[in-house]
Amino acid sequence: MTQTDDKTLCALVEEKYHESHTSEFIKLIQPAKHFCKNCGRSAVNQKNLCNPEAL
Numbered sequence: 001m002t003q004t005d006d007k008t009l010c011a012l013v014e015e016k017y018h019e020s021h022t023s024e025f026i027k028l029i030q031p032a033k034h035f036c037k038n039c040g041r042s043a044v045n046q047k048n049l050c051n052p053e054a055l
């Protein structure tokens, strides 16, 4: 049980979890190919993200 188990990604992004705990957030969204460091969203195509990071 971690602090993220009972929280939605939406709530985590709202509290900037993807910025403060980037690597933990990435574990929650994999196997996504890319993730946005601004919005916390994940996508197959990095062109769909405003600040993409390859996973």
Ligand SMILES: [Zn+2]
Residues within 6 Å of the ligand: 036, 037, 038, 039, 040, 041, 049, 050, 051
């Ligand atoms: Zn974005």
